[in-house]
Amino acid sequence: MSAHEPARERVRGIAMSGFKADLYRVLKYAALIAWAIFVVAPFLWALSTSFKSDPGVVGGATYIPFLEYEPTVDGWTALFRDTSSGGISMQGPYLSSLVVSLISTSIALFLGTLAAYGLSRFTFRAGPLGNNDITFFFISQRIMPPAVLAIPYFLLLRFTGLLDTHLGLILVYVAMLLPIVVWVMVDFFNTVPIELDEAALIDGCNPIQAFYRIILPNCAPGMVVATLLCIIFSWSDFFFALTLTFAKVQLLPPTIVILNSNKVPWWSLSASALVSVLPLVIIAFVLERYLARGTLAGVIRE
Amino acid sequence: MLDSRYKHIFLLPALLALVAIIIFPLIYTVRLSLSGWDVNFPELDYIGWDNYARAITDGRFWDSMGTLYLMVLFCVVFEYLLGFALALMLWKDVRAGRFFRVLFIVPMCVTPVVMAVVWRTIFHETLGPLNDVLSWFGIPGVPWLSKSGPAFAAVVIIDVWQWTSFMFILLLAGLMSLPREPYEAAQIDGAGPIRTFVHVTFPLMAPITLGALIIRLIESSKLMETIYALTSGGPGSSTETTSYLLYIRGLREFQIGYTASLSIIYLAIMIIALTVFARSLSRLMIGRQGPVRV
Numbered sequence: 001m002s003a004h005e006p007a008r009e010r011v012r013g014i015a016m017s018g019f020k021a022d023l024y025r026v027l028k029y030a031a032l033i034a035w036a037i038f039v040v041a042p043f044l045w046a047l048s049t050s051f052k053s054d055p056g057v058v059g060g061a062t063y064i065p066f067l068e069y070e071p072t073v074d075g076w077t078a079l080f081r082d083t084s085s086g087g088i089s090m091q092g093p094y095l096s097s098l099v100v101s102l103i104s105t106s107i108a109l110f111l112g113t114l115a116a117y118g119l120s121r122f123t124f125r126a127g128p129l130g131n132n133d134i135t136f137f138f139i140s141q142r143i144m145p146p147a148v149l150a151i152p153y154f155l156l157l158r159f160t161g162l163l164d165t166h167l168g169l170i171l172v173y174v175a176m177l178l179p180i181v182v183w184v185m186v187d188f189f190n191t192v193p194i195e196l197d198e199a200a201l202i203d204g205c206n207p208i209q210a211f212y213r214i215i216l217p218n219c220a221p222g223m224v225v226a227t228l229l230c231i232i233f234s235w236s237d238f239f240f241a242l243t244l245t246f247a248k249v250q251l252l253p254p255t256i257v258i259l260n261s262n263k264v265p266w267w268s269l270s271a272s273a274l275v276s277v278l279p280l281v282i283i284a285f286v287l288e289r290y291l292a293r294g295t296l297a298g299v300i301r302e
Numbered sequence: 303m304l305d306s307r308y309k310h311i312f313l314l315p316a317l318l319a320l321v322a323i324i325i326f327p328l329i330y331t332v333r334l335s336l337s338g339w340d341v342n343f344p345e346l347d348y349i350g351w352d353n354y355a356r357a358i359t360d361g362r363f364w365d366s367m368g369t370l371y372l373m374v375l376f377c378v379v380f381e382y383l384l385g386f387a388l389a390l391m392l393w394k395d396v397r398a399g400r401f402f403r404v405l406f407i408v409p410m411c412v413t414p415v416v417m418a419v420v421w422r423t424i425f426h427e428t429l430g431p432l433n434d435v436l437s438w439f440g441i442p443g444v445p446w447l448s449k450s451g452p453a454f455a456a457v458v459i460i461d462v463w464q465w466t467s468f469m470f471i472l473l474l475a476g477l478m479s480l481p482r483e484p485y486e487a488a489q490i491d492g493a494g495p496i497r498t499f500v501h502v503t504f505p506l507m508a509p510i511t512l513g514a515l516i517i518r519l520i521e522s523s524k525l526m527e528t529i530y531a532l533t534s535g536g537p538g539s540s541t542e543t544t545s546y547l548l549y550i551r552g553l554r555e556f557q558i559g560y561t562a563s564l565s566i567i568y569l570a571i572m573i574i575a576l577t578v579f580a581r582s583l584s585r586l587m588i589g590r591q592g593p594v595r596v
Contacts, residue, residue, distance in 0.1 A: 028391050035388060036405050038463065045431055046420045061434035111316040118312025134317070141324055143573065145524045147545035148565040151334065151552045152327035175323035178316055207308040236413040238527045243553050253415045257531050260419045273420050277412040284411040288404045291471050 043274070050075040050270040057266050075267030079275060088264060090272050093255040097276075100166055100251060101234035104173035108230055111174070112181025113223070117211055119182070120189035121197065138182040141175070146239040157244055164248045172240050177230045184229065188222030189215065221290055228287050232280060252276045334562035341556040353563035362539060363547060363564055367571070370543040373454070374522045377461040382515060384462065385469025390503075393477045403474070410467040418531035421460050422447070425532075450540030453533050457541050460528050465521075469514055476510030477503070508587045516580050523572060544568050 048063055049056075056062045056069030065071040081087020118124075119135050126134075153172055154163070162168030192215055200210035216223070238253040245251065256272050338349045357363060388406060392399055409417075424430050425446035433443040446452045484506065488498045526545035529535055535542035535550070548568065552561035 028396075031387070032391055032396075032402055035384075036402060039405055039409055039467075042417060042420050042424060042463070045424055049423065057429060060429060061431040063431070111319055114312045115316035118309055122306050122309035122312070124309065124313060134313070138316075138320065141320060143520050143576065144324060144328075145526075145545050145548075145569070145572070147524070147526060147548040147552075148331065148569050149324070149327055150549065151558055151561055151565070152330045154553060155334075155558070156327060156330070171323060175320060178320055182316070208311065211312075232411050236415075238413070238415040238530070239549075242530075243549070253413055256416050256419055260422065260531060266423055269419065270423070273416045276416050280411045280413065281408055284408045285404055287411065288400070288407055288471075291407065291475060 046270040046274050049266050050268075050274060052267045054265075072267075075265070075269075075271040078268035079271055088259055088268050088272060090252075090255070090275065093250045093252045094275070096166070096249055097235060097252040100169050100173065100249075101231055103166075104170045104177060104234050105227060105230040107170070107174045108177035108181050109223070109227060112178050112226070113185050113216070114211075115178075116182045116185035117189050117215065119186050121194065135182065135186055138179050141179045142183075146176075150239065150243045153240070154243060164245050166249055169240060169244055169249065169251075172244065173234045173237065176237070176240070177233060180229050180233065181226045184226045185219070185222055188219045192218050225287070225290050228283050232283060235280060331562045331565055334559055335566050337559040337562075339558035339562075340560070344556075344558075349559070353560045354567070356560065357563050357567055360564075362542075363544070363567075365539065366542045366544045366547040367568070369454075369539075369541065370523065370525065370545075371575075373457060373461075373525060373541075373543065374519065376458045377465070377522050377525075378515065378518050380458070380462045381466045381469045381518060382511075384466045385514075386473050386511075388466070388470045389473040389477055390499075392474060407467045407471050409464045410471070412464075414464055415527040415531050417464065418460060418528045421456070421463075422532055425456050447533055448537055450537055453537060453541050457525075457528055457532060460532070461522065461525070465518065469518060472514040472517075473507070473510065476507055476514075480506050512580075512584055512587055515583065516576070519576060519579065523576075 045063075048065065051065055051071035051073065052062070052069050053072045053074055062068035078087040079090045082089050115138070119131050124131050124134055157163040157165075157168040160168075162171070196214055196218065197207075197210050200214040201207070205213060236253065237251075238257065241251040242254045242257075245254070253276070256269070256276060259269055259272060334346070335353055336348055336350065337346050338352070339346060392402055392406075396402065424432050427433060427443060427445055427448070430446075432446070437443065444452050446456050480503070484502045485498070488502050493501065524545055525543050526549065529541055529543055529546050530549075533541045535546050544564075548561055548565055551557050551564065
């Protein structure tokens, strides 16, 4: 993906007079730094708040530990304490979120890559509908607002006894994630030449072996992007977790929102918010390597 | 050509799963919308089009739709302008470019509703940092969450904070995949940076811009979680979006039949609006010469 490097050189080659260029550079860095501050501000505020105790909060906003308030680790230890001892015990919801998002991501990846490969390699016909229509059908499911599906899901899961279970939520998440996987992977498979499949078949693979021994490893960047997007979406879902689970299953996002309305002190609330988004911040670092290289450009163009 | 006997093994599992988990519930919603299912009468009877007649005259429902579209408009316009500006700034080699890129995509990765909880403390009238910082510049405190105008602005600010990153990364990826020949031609013609942008970059980016705008329109029209955690639709119903109202009517008040009819109307209007909007936008941006092949 280094084909665009020369293009960048050319653009830089377009002349600007010395003063204008300097002014532009100063303004550009000012704007970039301003946006960077805006982006990190909520995280820094939460981090600062998580070490506060009553005096640092009730007197108005304070920012710098030691100087403006005496830091404590009470907000962080509260994550592990039971509610009976003033804590908010986040381990349970954390584990639930981990299990649900990893399992639903795996299932969606498995089904989605198979379908994307099929759509990329074979010709399907269903009356007047062809491959593009089927691909569009998958992607178009993203249009469906969760609020529209909430009622039938609620009734269906209650009817099947899956309300308030991990399994029920996983099924719903698989449907939510499938369009994303198909959307990303069809494009990746299209960039792998079909000669590769044919060579594998000549070497004695059957089509399914050719798929997972030869083609899939060649689409590793696509798999990484699809996996990370799936984890982000399932880890971050609030709506279905709110409406389809209550007592037995508690995921992170609803737990934190309920803490918020239960007047839990700001310091433990901030600490819980930070630990719940920490894996996603780490994912952002990995995702950037893949996304900024034009990995998605072909996908958006459809 | 590959042996096509295997093709259904690849496609069918995912297709069946999707039909079972999305299409079937949708059909069930249509059926529910013709019933009077509610708290007092939880059964699937048939009452004809009564729910739809009631929905037509439900002012709060149409208000929520107006609020939603106004919010989506503000959010998507700001996100596009800011995201494109940031992408253009980081397109060419920049000192610490990777640092900025990573930082700028963090917001789209983190859980919206959890960040809304953090933002709620930031917008707090007396204890929050935002009014405190404004007071440094002599600006009087804003009642962020207790007046309808500022509450609306607060929702937009959070959405812009979160999703500008998404516009940014899509448009940056687009910029990086542009061909270099048009730029060579522009340079030979002696075009300056502004003319190069207007005549080369912007037209070449049209298809990607269109895709990015449509994706954001679709995603932002589901807006509900931020509102749940930040304002609960208030003050009054000034920040109540349709998704939030559907949640209240359906799973709080348990007016199942009626909410199903609202859902169907909402979905139909949204699909029509998005289609019309995508069509006219593509005509506006790409013009008659058809999509630019890149």
